[in-house]
Amino acid sequence: MSAANAVAAGPGHVPGEVGAWTFILGDMCVFAVIFGSYVHDRAASLELFRASQAVLDRDLGALNTLLLLTSSWFVALGVQAARRRLDEWVPRLFALGIGCGTAFAVVKLVEYRDKIASGFTPTTNEFFMYYFVATGIHFLHLLIGLALLTVVTVRLRRRDGAGPSLVWIEGSGCYWHMVDLLWIVLFPLLYLLP
Amino acid sequence: MTIGALLRGTTTRVWLLLILLTLASWWLGSRREGIPTEGAERAAVSLVVVALLKARLVLGHFMEVRTAPLALRLACDAWVVVTAAVLIGLGAAG
Numbered sequence: 290m291s292a293a294n295a296v297a298a299g300p301g302h303v304p305g306e307v308g309a310w311t312f313i314l315g316d317m318c319v320f321a322v323i324f325g326s327y328v329h330d331r332a333a334s335l336e337l338f339r340a341s342q343a344v345l346d347r348d349l350g351a352l353n354t355l356l357l358l359t360s361s362w363f364v365a366l367g368v369q370a371a372r373r374r375l376d377e378w379v380p381r382l383f384a385l386g387i388g389c390g391t392a393f394a395v396v397k398l399v400e401y402r403d404k405i406a407s408g409f410t411p412t413t414n415e416f417f418m419y420y421f422v423a424t425g426i427h428f429l430h431l432l433i434g435l436a437l438l439t440v441v442t443v444r445l446r447r448r449d450g451a452g453p454s455l456v457w458i459e460g461s462g463c464y465w466h467m468v469d470l471l472w473i474v475l476f477p478l479l480y481l482l483p
Numbered sequence: 484m485t486i487g488a489l490l491r492g493t494t495t496r497v498w499l500l501l502i503l504l505t506l507a508s509w510w511l512g513s514r515r516e517g518i519p520t521e522g523a524e525r526a527a528v529s530l531v532v533v534a535l536l537k538a539r540l541v542l543g544h545f546m547e548v549r550t551a552p553l554a555l556r557l558a559c560d561a562w563v564v565v566t567a568a569v570l571i572g573l574g575a576a577g
Binding site: 462 | 485489490492494495501505508509511512513523526531533534535538541542545546547555559565569570573574
């Protein structure tokens with residue numbers, strides 16, 4: 290580990306705060322149950338799930354994954370910039386992260402609109418129930434994440450030095466990375482499984 | 484540390500690796516026509532493993548769990564391992 294990393298986050302540092310991590314880990318467990326339930330039901334109705342999955346736009350799903358990964362990259366850089374007192378870069382990097390996250394949301398809404406226009410809704414069959422519910426719950430998390438990042442970014446631009454603390458910057462970053470992490474697992478399960 | 488040095492650091496390398504793994508999975512998931520059963524199972528396991536490895540990279544580097552207290556590191560690794568095992572186990576049961 291480079292000297293700069295050692296200065297940044299010493300070993301034993303909890304980014305954000307412990308309460309936020311309890312929530313993050315709990316959320317990850319809830320999603321793990323959704324993932325498991327999906328895979329189990331998929332195995333029981335393989336042909337139905339395969340046929341339905343073919344309707345999804347794999348390329349849009351992949352694009353969304355790339356957008357969210359890039360968004361996380363910007364936010365991670367932003368948190369590190371905050372720690373190194375590169376103050377003018379924090380709101381810029383967070384804004385770039387918010388931009389990519391917003392692009393994800395737009396793509397997702399386009400996907401939903403296309404599916405619904407083609408007659409596929411949450412009640413169409415079991416696969417589409419999972420598709421809409423899982424990506425829908427994820428979408429809500431994404432919106433919450435965007436709101437958190439936006440509040441932090443707006444407060445960072447204050448000139449009176451009363452901006453958000455490092456704990457807030459790290460915490461909102463961690464929540465956002467969780468949103469990214471959940472999509473990283475969701476994408477192959479819904480769009481790519483053979 | 485300057486912004487340039489930050490941009491050239493580990494975080495960017497991890498991001499590039501995540502992008503590559505995503506493209507590899509996307510390619511793997513695109514080769515679907517006419518795959519024999521064992522090929523499909525192997526592909527499914529590969530996709531799950533790569534996904535959880537990516538998740539672990541995000542946890543470790545972006546969420547900085549790598550430098551977090553042992554309890555948090557263990558909890559996150561437990562989530563990665565259990566989730567992968569459950570997904571592979573339940574998927575193969577079909």
